[in-house]
Amino acid sequence: MHRVHDNLFNGIIALPSFPVVFVTVDRNIMVAAAFHFYSFCPPSVMVGIKPEKYTYELISKKKEFGINIPTKDQLDKIHICGSISGRHEDKYKIADLTPKKGNKIDSYIIEECPVSLECKVVHQIEYEGSHKWFIGEIKEVHIDDEYVRDSALMFWLGQFRTVGEVIEGASNSELLR
């Protein structure tokens, strides 16, 4: 039976999980689950960052960011980069991750991640919400030959999970060309 909820926040709580990514800009790393594909053509993604984060300040200034997809084995690094601010700390050092200079962006991407996207900000959404969204056009793509999409992580409301079983459609590896 469907029930109307007075608490509108329950509409957010009811949502399924979102992919977890490392957002890199300049020489900083943060974790974001407010991440989504935005457009096929041109290939673009969007990420939602709270304005008090150091990453927000850096992306606003540099107009670029990297999206780095972690694996489930990197949960310890997710906890570090998703809790400490990089304003006074070097998270590459603390999380034992290797910064790799981007080809198309001035910022670093993460060597240990199987997928990294170099993005240039094409639009910043001005809307009075907790997260400020940046749309980034993908300018360079790095994918490890061994990468399988099922190794990525999903997150929502304190719960990490893997992607889950395919119930219809082609196998993931067949889709990458």
Ligand SMILES: Cc1cc2nc3c(=O)[nH]c(=O)nc-3n(C[C@H](O)[C@H](O)[C@H](O)COP(=O)(O)O)c2cc1C
């Ligand atoms: C699983 C997970 C998901 C997160 N998702 C977001 C997010 O989507 N947006 C955001 O602003 N912060 C998010 N955070 C929090 C930031 O990653 C965290 O506050 C980080 O320390 C900010 O670093 P900075 O100050 O160096 O930018 C998330 C943290 C975790 C652990």
